[in-house]
Amino acid sequence: MKRTTSSTAEVASATDGAPGRRGLSRHTTRWIQTVILAVVALAWVYPLLWIVSASVKDAMGIFSSGLSLWPETWHWDNYSRAWDEAGFARYMLNSIIVTVGTVAIVVVRCAAAGYVIARYRFVGRRLLVGVLAATMFIPTGLFIVPVVELSDLLGLLNSHLGLILALAGGGHVAAVLLYAGFYAQVPKELEEAALMDGAGFLRTFFRIMLPLSGPITATVVVLTFLATWNNFFLPLVFTFSVPQNRTLAVGMLAFEGTNSTDWSGLAAAASLSLLPILLLFIVLQRHFVEGIAGAVKN
Structure with missing residues (x-):
């Protein structure tokens, strides 16, 4: 026992x-x-931290300190030199104007296209989706010549409006497919109720469908903002003869001389250009994650 x-x-x-x-x-x-x-x-994250650290060092300190992030002497005048002397105050304003205009057009256009593709059945619908998907594999540089020629014929080559239309006029296939995938899951009863209330296509889209796609819109806003803010090729072509219309990405060329480069000023300018991106992502982070998770789930 x-x-x-x-x-x-x-x-x-x-x-x-x-x-x-x-x-x-x-x-x-x-x-x-x-x-x-x-x-x-x-x-x-280290490269980002290194850029921020280099922005407060002198030219010799950037290379003598190696991988160290802590500067021996803090040179805050690099930021004032980039902001005032290099004209980055004007470049920042240009970038904001171009980016906000491009994002607004892309969101409305891609949301409308995704809504039509998802909710309407028409001849050639599958062919249209296939063509859109195929354009993702075409390099954007192939379209630069016709875009520039068309903008020149319309008198928009050296203007903010021309640059906005050129940046927003691409396929943006990923955004269209994100919206299409979302609208395909929306119950049809919403459209039927709106139709019974006398709402047409535009009212249904702008008053019901577009507000419902908040997470997808946040995702498209972030991705389009990043692509437009960091775009270099098109802004360079459209502002080549008008330096005062340059964006931040193109304006950084001011720190590169024929025989030398102002690395500390360039690092300060790069740090300044990162601030709007970080602020936007912090504000839209929750909606961005929800939009990506919804797209993957669909």
Whole structure:
């Protein structure tokens, strides 16, 4: 009887200890994963931190400090030189005008196209989707000549409006497909109710469908903002003869001379150009993640 009781106690003790060992194993695994992800995140973020660090160093300090992020002397005048002397105040305003205009046109156009593709059945619909998907594999540089010639004929070559239309006039296939995938999941009862209330296509789209696609719109806004803000080729062509219309990406050429480059000023300018992108992503982060998760789920 004692032996049976002893064996039962040993089994109970071993059983009680098993969750503790499993918990310790999960805890250790979690710590290992955290350390690995922290190292990967640091390697990913380090170039950004290095640019910010270089923006407050002098030209010699950038190369003499190696991989060190902490400057020996803080040179905040690099920012004032980039903002005032290099004209980045004007370039920042140009970038904001061009980017906001491009994003607005792309959102409305791609949302309308995605809505029509998802909700209407018409002849050649599948062919249209196939052509749109095929354009994703065509380099954008192939279209630069006809775009420039058409803009020149319309008198828009050296203007903000011409640059906005050129940037917004691309296929933007990813945005169209994101909207189409979202609108395909919307119940038809919403459209039927709007039709019974006397709403036409435009009213249904702008008052019901477009507000519903908030997460997708946030995703398209972020992606289009990044592509437009960092675009170099088209702004260079459209502002070649009008330097005062340059955007930030093109304006950084001011720091490159024939025989030397102002690396500290260039780093300060790059840091300034990153601020709007970071602020936009912080504001729209939750909606951006929801839009991407919804697109993957669909």
